[in-house]
Amino acid sequence: MSRQANRGTESKKMSSELFTLTYGALVTQLCKDYENDEDVNKQLDKMGYNIGVRLIEDFLARSNVGRCHDFRETADVIAKVAFKMYLGITPGITNWSPAGDEFSLILENNPLVDFVELPDNHSSLIYSNLLCGVLRGALEMVQMAVEAKFVQDTLKGDGVTEIRMRFIRRIEDNLPAGEE
Amino acid sequence: MADAVLFEFLHMEMVAELWAYDPGPGGQKTSLSVLESMGFRVGQALGERLPRETLAFREELDALKFLCKDLWAAVFQKQIDGLRTNHQGTYVLQDNSFPLLVRMASGLQYLEEAPKFLAFTCGLLRGALSTLGLKSSVTASVAALPTCKFQVVIQKS
Numbered sequence: 001m002s003r004q005a006n007r008g009t010e011s012k013k014m015s016s017e018l019f020t021l022t023y024g025a026l027v028t029q030l031c032k033d034y035e036n037d038e039d040v041n042k043q044l045d046k047m048g049y050n051i052g053v054r055l056i057e058d059f060l061a062r063s064n065v066g067r068c069h070d071f072r073e074t075a076d077v078i079a080k081v082a083f084k085m086y087l088g089i090t091p092g093i094t095n096w097s098p099a100g101d102e103f104s105l106i107l108e109n110n111p112l113v114d115f116v117e118l119p120d121n122h123s124s125l126i127y128s129n130l131l132c133g134v135l136r137g138a139l140e141m142v143q144m145a146v147e148a149k150f151v152q153d154t155l156k157g158d159g160v161t162e163i164r165m166r167f168i169r170r171i172e173d174n175l176p177a178g179e180e
Numbered sequence: 181m182a183d184a185v186l187f188e189f190l191h192m193e194m195v196a197e198l199w200a201y202d203p204g205p206g207g208q209k210t211s212l213s214v215l216e217s218m219g220f221r222v223g224q225a226l227g228e229r230l231p232r233e234t235l236a237f238r239e240e241l242d243a244l245k246f247l248c249k250d251l252w253a254a255v256f257q258k259q260i261d262g263l264r265t266n267h268q269g270t271y272v273l274q275d276n277s278f279p280l281l282v283r284m285a286s287g288l289q290y291l292e293e294a295p296k297f298l299a300f301t302c303g304l305l306r307g308a309l310s311t312l313g314l315k316s317s318v319t320a321s322v323a324a325l326p327t328c329k330f331q332v333v334i335q336k337s
Binding site (some may be wrong): 022029117 | 182187192193198218221222225229254255325
């Protein structure tokens with residue numbers, strides 16, 4: 001079997017239902033495994049991070065996006081290319097900080113929460129926290145330390161879902177001589 | 181529309197985190213039960229949502245064909261390669277290049293790891309059948325990656 005042929009650069013599209021349902025089963029399981037929601041949030045973020053560091057490879061191979069020179073460019077790529085490619089949605093970008101090191105992603109419909117109702121006793125659960133981990137992990141692999149967190153969530157009665165992205169610093173790598 | 185890669189990575193991460201979560205006295209078998217039960221829950225829901233037309237599942241075989249065609253297509257964007265039965269409630273579903281194993285190896289490398297990557301799908305099949313009104317037990321076996329067989333035994337009530 002050639003793995004190459006299967007890999008390709010073409011994307012295989014699937015209904016997001018399977019992903020949404022699987023994610024739901026995961027959150028349910030973690031809520032059973034851990035006593036408090038904070039630990040579930042942490043675990044989701046960690047798993048997201050592990051996914052992000054792998055997903056970035058897939059993304060770069062398929063998207064032909066080069067190195068971003070500033071955070072604004074990064075924001076555009078995340079919202080218009082990456083979210084579109086993987087979740088089929090294009091979040092809006094707003095609320096730039098004056099320094100240009102913070103912005104918000106506004107998700108009008110978050111595919112992860114399609115069939116979800118948050119019970120009252122999980123008020124501090126950040127249901128889609130996996131996404132924050134994915135963003136952080138993926139950007140870390142392209143030398144950007146960022147912080148991603150949910151500041152609004154439709155599951156909690158907010159009008160929109162908002163992920164706040166904050167650029168912390170550029171990660172200096174010991175690159176081999178002659179490589180950019 | 182979500183991208184299939186996303187499901188694959190999520191599944192990979194679930195396997196890594198949860199396969200040994202509940203190491204009961206039964207060893208390996210118990211340790212995969214968490215993944216299996218998650219698959220079951222997802223399968224139940226997919227079993228409800230996928231048969232859009234009023235398909236009449238007149239016989240057991242129709243339900244199994246549904247798994248091979250519609251369920252597999254929804255989950256793995258392909259149909260299963262072979263369906264065999266002894267006409268006594270035992271079915272063997274064979275996939276010659278099971279997508280969750282395809283990236284791992286072709287041959288015997290990582291054979292010991294393979295069962296971890298099948299538990300969720302076993303549950304998926306069992307869950308979908310349960311929605312269609314069939315109680316079953318599903319096991320999977322791999323002789324050489326990425327070919328694998330799922331054995332479905334329908335339990336007569």
